[in-house]
Amino acid sequence: MNGSAAERQWVLLSYRLPREPSTPRISVWRKLKRLGVAQISDGLVALPADARTREQLEWIAEEVTDFGGSATVWIAHPAAVGDEQQLIDAMAQARTAEYQQVHAQAEAARNQDEAERRRALSRLRAELRRIQRRDYFPPPERQAAEQAVSALHPANTTEESTP
Numbered sequence: 001m002n003g004s005a006a007e008r009q010w011v012l013l014s015y016r017l018p019r020e021p022s023t024p025r026i027s028v029w030r031k032l033k034r035l036g037v038a039q040i041s042d043g044l045v046a047l048p049a050d051a052r053t054r055e056q057l058e059w060i061a062e063e064v065t066d067f068g069g070s071a072t073v074w075i076a077h078p079a080a081v082g083d084e085q086q087l088i089d090a091m092a093q094a095r096t097a098e099y100q101q102v103h104a105q106a107e108a109a110r111n112q113d114e115a116e117r118r119r120a121l122s123r124l125r126a127e128l129r130r131i132q133r134r135d136y137f138p139p140p141e142r143q144a145a146e147q148a149v150s151a152l153h154p155a156n157t158t159e160e161s162t163p
Contacts, residue, residue: 008084009049010076013057016043017069024067031060036094036134038087046087048136049075092137099141102127106148114154121152 013032017025035056037045047053054073061071078084102124109120128149135142150156 008077010046010078010084010087011049011054011057012040012044012046012074012076013037013061013071014044014074015061015064015069015071017064017067024064024069028060028064028067031063034130034134036091036136038091040087046076088137092139095131095135095137096139096141098131099139099145102131103141103145103148106145106152109152117152118154121149124149124152 015028017028019025032045035047035053037047039045045057047057054075057073061073064071078087105120106124109117109124112120128146132142
């Protein structure tokens with residue numbers, strides 16, 4: 001995402017859903033998690049503002065109201081740089097953990113046979129794409145995970161040949 005802290009805008013979703021039935025609450029939370037939102041408080045989430053994130057949160061807001069809840073979407077600037085940095089750090093830490101998991105899985109797959117490495121390569125590439133879609137503030141672990149997954153490609157592996 002572009003912009004310094006002073007000029008960065010955030011799109012916020014404030015929502016409230018009835019406790020029962022729980023299925024709509026779970027559905028909404030899963031969608032928000034896939035987007036990589038920063039949880040500000042119960043029922044208040046944020047993403048760096050751009051046309052895509054705003055549209056996605058507007059869709060979720062519509063879904064919340066369809067489920068009988070209430071929702072509003074806001075565009076805002078944090079009043080304090082420290083508050084914004086906390087959001088950025090929380091989002092980056094969440095992605096860091098995901099990249100570390102992918103990296104560990106790629107390393108484990110290196111010891112597998114070629115067929116298993118190919119399956120792992122395909123699966124981990126897809127997982128990297130999912131993570132990257134919600135990675136607004138890429139941590140250094142992103143590159144390490146990408147390299148570990150790339151190392152699974154047959155052109156990047158060296159196996160000892162047997163006579």
